[in-house]
Amino acid sequence: MTAFDATKLLSARTSAVEEAAIIRMAQKARDLKTKGHDVVSLTLGEPDFDTPAFIQAAATQAMAQGFTHYAPVQGVPELRAALSEKLARENGLHYSAEEIAISNGAKQAITNAVYALIDEGDEVILLSPFWVAYEGIVRMAGGVPVQLHAGADEGFKVPASRIAAAITPKTKLIMLNSPNNPTGAVFTKAELEAIAAVVAQHPRLMLLSDEIYEYILFEGEMTSFGSLPGMRERTITINGFSKAYAMTGWRLGYAAAPLPVAKAMAKVQSTFTAGANAFVQRAAIAALKEGQADATAMRESYRKRRDLIIGALKAIPGVRIENPPGTFYAFPDVSAFLGKRAGNHTLGTVDELCDWLLDTHGLACVPGSAFGDPNCLRLSFASSQADIIKGTDRLARALIDLI
Ligand SMILES: Cc1ncc(COP(=O)(O)O)c(C=O)c1O
CATH class of the missing domain: 3.40.640.10 (Type I PLP-dependent aspartate aminotransferase-like (Major domain))
Known part of the structure; x- marks a missing residue:
C-alpha cells in the first residue's frame, strides 16, 4: 500500500495560488529575529500606531x-x-x-x-x-x-x-x-x-x-x-x-x-x-x-516618514524613486543593481536581491516582482523612524558593496 500523502489531496484551486512573497519575507525576517539575528523589517503594511x-x-x-x-x-x-x-x-x-x-x-x-x-x-x-x-x-x-x-x-x-x-x-x-x-x-x-x-x-x-x-x-x-x-x-x-x-x-x-x-x-x-x-x-x-483628528495625525506622521525614507533612498547612487503622493510604501527602482555580483554569486533578480539583503545585511523588504514589477523593491514606512533610518542605511551599505 502506498503511503498516505495529504498534499496529493489538495485542490487544484489552492495549488494554483502561490504563497505571497510579503508573508514569506515577513516570516523569514521573524524566524531570523527569533534566532537572535539583528533584522530590520520594512515588509508589512501594518501601521505601528495602536488603535486610538x-x-x-x-x-x-x-x-x-x-x-x-x-x-x-x-x-x-x-x-x-x-x-x-x-x-x-x-x-x-x-x-x-x-x-x-x-x-x-x-x-x-x-x-x-x-x-x-x-x-x-x-x-x-x-x-x-x-x-x-x-x-x-x-x-x-x-x-x-x-x-x-x-x-x-x-x-x-x-x-x-x-x-x-x-x-x-x-x-x-x-x-x-x-x-x-x-x-x-x-x-x-x-x-x-x-x-x-x-x-x-x-x-x-x-x-x-x-x-x-x-x-x-x-x-x-x-x-x-x-x-x-x-x-x-x-x-x-x-x-x-x-x-x-x-x-x-x-x-x-x-x-x-x-x-x-x-x-x-x-x-x-x-x-x-x-x-x-x-x-x-x-x-x-x-x-x-x-476619528478624523487621529487619522489626520497619523497621516502627518507618515508624511514625515515618507520624506525621511525618500530622502535616504534618493541619496543612494543608482536607486531611482519619486515622492509617492499616497500610502506608506516606497517602491524604488533598483534595476541598476540587477545582474551585479555579491561575493561569488550574481544577483540576477530582485527576488535574489531581497533574499541577499536579508541574509547578509539584516534588511527585510519585498521584491517588486510580487506586485508585478521585477525592477523594484517595496519598503513599508509604516514602521518607526529608527527602523527607517537603520533600514535605509543598511540598503545603502549593501548596494555600495555590489559590483
Ligand atoms: C490595496 C489593499 N487593499 C486591501 C487591503 C486589505 O485591508 P484589510 O486589512 O481591511 O483586509 C490591503 C492591505 O494591505 C491593501 O494593501
Whole structure:
C-alpha cells in the first residue's frame, strides 16, 4: 500500500495560488529575529500606531452592552447608515444603507465582489503594480487575471487606452487601487475620467475601486471612481478601517455597490463566514464619528516618514524613486543593481536581491516582482523612524558593496 500523502489531496484551486512573497519575507525576517539575528523589517503594511484609545473604549463598552452575538450578515444598520453618509459627504458616492455591505476586512469585501461577479474563465484586468492578493482571489474564483503594466516612467499608472485595448468579450471586471499599494501612485480625476469613458462603452463590465488608502494621501486629490458621471452603477467601492484608523487586527472593511451586487456579496459572505464582529462594528461607528483628528495625525506622521525614507533612498547612487503622493510604501527602482555580483554569486533578480539583503545585511523588504514589477523593491514606512533610518542605511551599505 502506498503511503498516505495529504498534499496529493489538495485542490487544484489552492495549488494554483502561490504563497505571497510579503508573508514569506515577513516570516523569514521573524524566524531570523527569533534566532537572535539583528533584522530590520520594512515588509508589512501594518501601521505601528495602536488603535486610538476612544475606539478601544467603544468596543469594550459595546461588549459590556451585550453586542456579543451574531451580527446581520450585511452589517449592522447603524454602521451602514453612517457609511452611507460618509461616502456621500466625503466621496460624492450616493449609495443607500442597503447598498453597503460590511465585511471581515476589506480583503473579504474584495473576495465577496470577485466571487459575486466572476464565473469560470471570466477575465479580470489587474493594473500592475497591484496588491498581491488580487491575483490569488481572482484565480481561486476561477477567473483569469489579465495583467497590464505601467512602470516608473508612466508614474506606475496604466493609461485608459491600454485598458481599452485589453478588453475582450470575456472581460467582466477591472481592479483599480488608488492610492496604490505598492507604488503610492494616485490616479488623477482626468485619468479616471478616461477610464470611465472606456467602462461606459462596455455594458458587461464593472470596476472595483479599492480606496483603502484614501486618508493616507499627501499630495493631490482623492477621486472616487463611482462618483464620476454614469459610474455609480458600474463601480464597487472597497474601503475599510485597517489603514485609516490603525485597526488592522480588528478586521473590518466595507463595500458600496449597486443593490444586486451588494446583495450577492452578502450572499457570498454568508456562505463562507457570517456578519463581521458585532462589537467591532459598534467601535467603527465611533471611529467614523470621532476619528478624523487621529487619522489626520497619523497621516502627518507618515508624511514625515515618507520624506525621511525618500530622502535616504534618493541619496543612494543608482536607486531611482519619486515622492509617492499616497500610502506608506516606497517602491524604488533598483534595476541598476540587477545582474551585479555579491561575493561569488550574481544577483540576477530582485527576488535574489531581497533574499541577499536579508541574509547578509539584516534588511527585510519585498521584491517588486510580487506586485508585478521585477525592477523594484517595496519598503513599508509604516514602521518607526529608527527602523527607517537603520533600514535605509543598511540598503545603502549593501548596494555600495555590489559590483
Ligand atoms: C490595496 C489593499 N487593499 C486591501 C487591503 C486589505 O485591508 P484589510 O486589512 O481591511 O483586509 C490591503 C492591505 O494591505 C491593501 O494593501
